[in-house]
Amino acid sequence: MGADRKPFQRRATSYDVARAAGVAQSTVSRCFKDDSGISPETREKVLRIASEMGYARNSLARSLITRTSNMVGVIVTEFTMRNNPELVYSLGIQLRASGIGLILQVIENDHAISSILRQVLEFPLDGLICCSEMPPEDVARFVSRGIPLLFFNRIIEAAHVDCLALDHAQAGRTVARVLHEAGHRDFACVKGPEGAPVSKLRADAFRDTLKDLGIADVPTCATDFSYDGGRQGFLDLIRDRKPPDAVFCANDQLALGVMDACRHDLGLDVPGDISIVGFDDIPEAGRPSYLLTTVRQPIPDMAEQAMRLLMERIAAPQLPARKMLLTGELIRRTSARLAPA
Amino acid sequence: MGADRKPFQRRATSYDVARAAGVAQSTVSRCFKDDSGISPETREKVLRIASEMGYARNSLARSLITRTSNMVGVIVTEFTMRNNPELVYSLGIQLRASGIGLILQVIENDHAISSILRQVLEFPLDGLICCSEMPPEDVARFVSRGIPLLFFNRIIEAAHVDCLALDHAQAGRTVARVLHEAGHRDFACVKGPEGAPVSKLRADAFRDTLKDLGIADVPTCATDFSYDGGRQGFLDLIRDRKPPDAVFCANDQLALGVMDACRHDLGLDVPGDISIVGFDDIPEAGRPSYLLTTVRQPIPDMAEQAMRLLMERIAAPQLPARKMLLTGELIRRTSARLAPA
DNA sequence: TTGTACGCGTTATCAA
DNA sequence: TTGATAACGCGTACAA
Numbered sequence: 001m002g003a004d005r006k007p008f009q010r011r012a013t014s015y016d017v018a019r020a021a022g023v024a025q026s027t028v029s030r031c032f033k034d035d036s037g038i039s040p041e042t043r044e045k046v047l048r049i050a051s052e053m054g055y056a057r058n059s060l061a062r063s064l065i066t067r068t069s070n071m072v073g074v075i076v077t078e079f080t081m082r083n084n085p086e087l088v089y090s091l092g093i094q095l096r097a098s099g100i101g102l103i104l105q106v107i108e109n110d111h112a113i114s115s116i117l118r119q120v121l122e123f124p125l126d127g128l129i130c131c132s133e134m135p136p137e138d139v140a141r142f143v144s145r146g147i148p149l150l151f152f153n154r155i156i157e158a159a160h161v162d163c164l165a166l167d168h169a170q171a172g173r174t175v176a177r178v179l180h181e182a183g184h185r186d187f188a189c190v191k192g193p194e195g196a197p198v199s200k201l202r203a204d205a206f207r208d209t210l211k212d213l214g215i216a217d218v219p220t221c222a223t224d225f226s227y228d229g230g231r232q233g234f235l236d237l238i239r240d241r242k243p244p245d246a247v248f249c250a251n252d253q254l255a256l257g258v259m260d261a262c263r264h265d266l267g268l269d270v271p272g273d274i275s276i277v278g279f280d281d282i283p284e285a286g287r288p289s290y291l292l293t294t295v296r297q298p299i300p301d302m303a304e305q306a307m308r309l310l311m312e313r314i315a316a317p318q319l320p321a322r323k324m325l326l327t328g329e330l331i332r333r334t335s336a337r338l339a340p341a
Numbered sequence: 342m343g344a345d346r347k348p349f350q351r352r353a354t355s356y357d358v359a360r361a362a363g364v365a366q367s368t369v370s371r372c373f374k375d376d377s378g379i380s381p382e383t384r385e386k387v388l389r390i391a392s393e394m395g396y397a398r399n400s401l402a403r404s405l406i407t408r409t410s411n412m413v414g415v416i417v418t419e420f421t422m423r424n425n426p427e428l429v430y431s432l433g434i435q436l437r438a439s440g441i442g443l444i445l446q447v448i449e450n451d452h453a454i455s456s457i458l459r460q461v462l463e464f465p466l467d468g469l470i471c472c473s474e475m476p477p478e479d480v481a482r483f484v485s486r487g488i489p490l491l492f493f494n495r496i497i498e499a500a501h502v503d504c505l506a507l508d509h510a511q512a513g514r515t516v517a518r519v520l521h522e523a524g525h526r527d528f529a530c531v532k533g534p535e536g537a538p539v540s541k542l543r544a545d546a547f548r549d550t551l552k553d554l555g556i557a558d559v560p561t562c563a564t565d566f567s568y569d570g571g572r573q574g575f576l577d578l579i580r581d582r583k584p585p586d587a588v589f590c591a592n593d594q595l596a597l598g599v600m601d602a603c604r605h606d607l608g609l610d611v612p613g614d615i616s617i618v619g620f621d622d623i624p625e626a627g628r629p630s631y632l633l634t635t636v637r638q639p640i641p642d643m644a645e646q647a648m649r650l651l652m653e654r655i656a657a658p659q660l661p662a663r664k665m666l667l668t669g670e671l672i673r674r675t676s677a678r679l680a681p682a
Numbered sequence: 683t684t685g686t687a688c689g690c691g692t693t694a695t696c697a698a
Numbered sequence: 699t700t701g702a703t704a705a706c707g708c709g710t711a712c713a714a
Binding site: 398 | 706707708709710
């Protein structure tokens, strides 16, 4: 691929250690396993010599024969990586605690997944956590290889494939309802880019619920999933109309941008003039400058559940597909005027 | 390790494809290479059959024989992962652009590196980007294996080992100087945990420079590298004394916490009553609620340079060791009263 | 252009 | 308890 890169240097092999220790190569191999019947003296001698020679087993060769790479793949979109790194962090910690390696793939957005699939398929992963959409035919390729597959915040219907997600739609409905109950009638919605499934779920549920409540027109803008996107997007959205009295944003970064647009660009009081609700409950949302009312997505818990589901499937690949839907909690701070809980 | 995990299922091999196509296994192998002399008809037929069978090469086996795993390891501390995810993001993008995989290791802090070293050594990486300290004897193990090693924001002296870092000390001196020039005489410093090398470099340079300027007593607190740490740490620090008129924080998260402590807990005006300077220039620092004066650490650029250094060394492992020190830029916003530039 | 045969460094099997 | 030997799946000399 591209430049001609030098191979890694020769390192000591179990064969080298065996020769130095005057034993067979297979004996060396056994000394690095826990149980197998090796006399204490032999083991001690071999391990000592191995250590002196700087020998370390080659996990490539071992994986080849044991058919276990001890690696889990994690596919995340650029957005998750930048704005919700807690997920990768949590997964990293948990995998390490299980002694499993983490191969990270960052893709631009959900559509870009096909560009990395070949590379992912060529490495015999023990499992894959995918935080992106995936075409059914590609899902099938993993399944037919028997690679445990878990979708995070994406719902994919396929045999032997698990999903763990927040119930984004339900949360979107809740936000619409509580804002409406508090007397708001003039709404807007700022969502993420078209093709960001999570944003769509949240925003659609919000708008649909309002429609059921008799509010059909909800000015909406789609922008990139960022602070700047939210700030500029909202300003563009209300250029030709008067500001709404409540805005729902598909995530907290957008919401913080909208809030700053209101306060610093438009001179509006939040929540006096306008209520703002976000989604995720990122750390910044709770800080005194913002105190954003939002729906909490408990990422560390979700990461833990995801790991559990994946480990269970690795242990029992033939388990029926499981869908795990978590309920988001509305965190009431001061950025929105709400009826008492 | 731990639970008994089922191995991955059998997948089609080049041998299976060869038999189905009526050619030799080596022919199949050649069809997946770019150059090697294969007749167009054979290649087409083999690739078609391979595709039908869902065949994908096994990168484990290939790596074993080519002695190139096509994987780069990235070791980051928990702190980097949580508070400066831009680094992992940038590295992920760049590695993917080069067709190289990324094996991520998240460790608690710089001392925890020994706990993952065995696992890292067993996988024949093409290179390793380490954002943590590493004991010299462990550095030597990578070097003796010929694994290209690049330290990011850590300076390690070893033959054939590259380092890329911001000049934290110089930046710390600059901050001390500009604050002093602006007339501040009463300082405080909020730094990260003991054993966070970057924090130490920044804070020590700041304090040493002030000492040279005749200010020996700079109340300092060490706390965890976070917003909450900064906020609470600063409150604790000034419990028994009057607030200083300038605070230097070893990173932006701390600085934002200190700023909120000043404004929301202590009722101080920033920068009227107190100047605050941070470090990193994370996105939040530029937002209107904060407008933090800080030293920019150009993470995307640094990631790019790091990649370049590593790729060069992979191509030429015997290159002499290189140290690349970048100058941080002081970003003048409104959280600190400074003399005009 | 294609086939044969070997080796990468392990673990697993079987015999001793 | 240990040793010889066969896989694992691929890339690559060498021969045809």
